[in-house]
Amino acid sequence: MKSLADLKKIRDAAQKKVTMRGKNDGTRVLVGMATCGISAGARPVMNKFVELITEKNLDTVTVTPVGCIGECSIEPIVEVLVGEQRTTYCRVDEKVAERIFTEHIIGGKVVEDNIIGKFRL
C-alpha cells in the first residue's frame, strides 16, 4: 500500500460488491417468477437482465424475482422501477429484455410496444 490513491482504488472496486446491502435508490427490475411466469419463460429473461447488467457493470440496478403479478395470460411480466415511475411490460422475451435494457434502463425511454400500463406509485 503506497498511497491513499491505492486505497481509494480498492475501495471503489470493492464498493460494487456491497452496494446491494443497504437502501437501494437505483433502478429496480422485477421479474414475475411464479410458476406461470417460469413456464412462460421468465427465467431466461431474468438471466438476460443479469447478463446485461454484468456486461455494462451497472451496480445501481438490481434484479429481483417477484411472485405472481396476476395476469398469467400475458407472462412473462417485467416491471421497471425508476424512482417513483413504475412501468409494466408484458410478453417479454430475451429480445424485448435487451430492448428494455438499452432503451429504457440506459436510454431512459420506455419501450412502448410491450407496456401494459404506466402509472405513478
Place this chain on the structure above:
Amino acid sequence: MFERSHVLICSGSNCISRGSKSLRNEFEEHLSNLGIREEIKLVNTGCVGLCEQGPFVIVYPEGVFYAQVKNKDIKTICEEHLYKGRIVEKLVFDEALSDKKEVKAFDEIKFYSKQTRVALRNCGLINPDDIEEYIAKEGYHGLGKVLTTMTPQEVIDEMLKSGLRGRGGGGFPTGRKWDFALKNESDQKYVICNADEGDPGAFMDRALLEGDPHSILEGLMIAGYAIGADKGYIYVRIEYPTAIEKLKTAISQATNLGLLGKNIFDTGFNFDIELRLGAGAFVCGEETALIASIEGGRGMSRNKPPFPAAKGLWGKPTIINNVETLANIPAILHMGADWFARIGVEGNRGTKVFSLGGNIKNAGLVEVPLGTTLREVVYEIGGGIPGNRALKAVQTGGPSGGAIPEHLMDLPIEYETLVQAGSMMGSGGMVVIDENNCMVDICRFYLDFTCEESCGKCTPCREGTKKMLEMLEIISSGEGTLEDIDRLEELAKMVKNSSLCGLGQAAPNPILSMLEHFRPEFESHVVEKVCPGGVCKPLIKLVVTDTCIGCTKCATNCPVDCIEGSLKEMHKIDTSKCIKCGVCKNICPVEAIVSV
C-alpha cells in the same frame, strides 16, 4: 458475474451455537439443485445483534430479515424466495413486517431504530474474512488520513476533542492516556488491545472481533502511530476460537496488502501486530496482570504507579485499550471528532455497546448513544420482560458492578450517573432482573466467580472474597442473623478499600449495591427465613396449587418420586422427600406449582 441477490448468514458465536454453521451448506445444496447458485452470493457475517431470535438470514436487495432459521427452512427460502421471488412470510422476524405485510428496512425495526451503531457499524453487514468489504465501507481510510496528513500530536488532539473515553469500563479519556505515552520518551513503545473479555454474560468484544476484526487492527495502528509505537499486541482469550481465527485472517490480509509491515502508505511508518492467547483468567483483563501474562509470567497484578503509559510491557511505555474503544477510533478519525462529539451528551460522548441479557425478550447486542435511559434500553429496545413480570433491577458491570433498582430506570446511561447509583458502566454486561430472582443468590453467584478468579496475590481479595462468599451462603441458607449482614457489609467495605487491583476493589460492589437498594430482601432471609424471589433452596417449599389439572406430568418427571396423585386429580408434593430441584415447576403446563 453479477450476483442479483446477497444472502447474509449470521455467523456470530451466538448464532453458531443456535445452529447457523450448517445453514451455508444447505444453501449451497439447494441453490445448486435449482441451478441458480452462481446468481446468488452467500456471505457469512458477524453478529447481527438480536441473538434471542437467531440464527438470522438476511436477503438483499429486498432486505428481508429471516429469524430463527433452521436447516429445514433453507429449502423453502431457496425455492420460494430466491427462485420464485415470494417472500416466506412465516419465517420473517415478526417485527420486520409491517401491518400490510411489507418488508421493513433494517433501521425501521424497533430493536434497531433506537440504536446508533458506531462501534458495530459493520457487524452483520460485511464479511469479516474479506478485507475488501471492510475497505468498501471506508475501512483503513482513517489510518490513511492519519499517516499522510496528521502528526501524532494532532491525532491525540483530535481524540481529546472527540471526548472518547475507555470502553473497558473505567472511562478514562483515551486521548489523555495516549498523550502520557507520547510524552514518555523511549526507544521502544507498545500498544496492546485488551480482548480478555471475562465478565459472565458479556460478549460485546467477541462480537466485534468476530464481526469486524479489521476495525480493531486499524484502531490499534492509529494508536501506535499516535504514541510512537511500531508493535502492537492483541491479548485475546483462547476461549474465543472464532475470534482468534478471524483476527489471524485479518492480520494476514492486511499484511498482504501492505497495510501492516514496513513503510505503510510510503510514510516510513512501520507496524506489526502479534496475537497473544490468554488462558481465560479473569484477572488478566487488569492491565498490569495482562502485561505480566504477555511477558510469559503468571497473570498477577502489581501496584500502580508506575502506570503502563510510563513503564509497561518489557518496562517500556505501553498503552492498553479495550476492543470497543479501538473499534470507535477509525470512525472518529475518518469522520472527524466533531461528528463523534455530536453523539451522546456532555462529558459522555459517543455510544456504548451492551450485551443485554437476563430476563428480557430481545436478548442480544445493542449499541446506544450515551445518555439514553435504562428504561429505553430495557423496554423499547429489549422489548420488556417475558410474561410481563415486574422489573426488579438492572445489573450492570458484571461481577464488578451493581444493581440499579426499578425506581432509577429513568437514569441516563453515563459513567458518572451509574457510579452514583452504586453501580458502574463496566465493559457492558446488562442483566435484567425480575421479581422471580433473588438478590442474595445473585450476589452469591458473582462472589463465587470473583472468589474463583482472585489471583491470590493480596490478602484482602484472596481471603475476603472467600469469606464474603461463605457469609452469603449462610444468609441464603436461612441460618444467618442480622449481625451477619452488618458484618458482611463491613468486610465488603474493607476489601474494597484495601485490595491491590481492580478485581478485589470491585468484587464487593454487587454486595454493597444490593445492600444499599435491597437490604430488606437480605433481612427477610435471616429474620423471617423467607426468600422473596423463591430461589434460595433451603428457604423454599414447592407446593401444588388448586389450578392443578391432574395431568401427572410432574409426578412422572420427579426424580425422587415425591409427588402423588392420580389422573385428573389434584397432586400433592411430599415435602419431606422433595429435593427442590424445580423439575416439576418447570414442566407444569398450567403453572400450578409455586415456591413459597
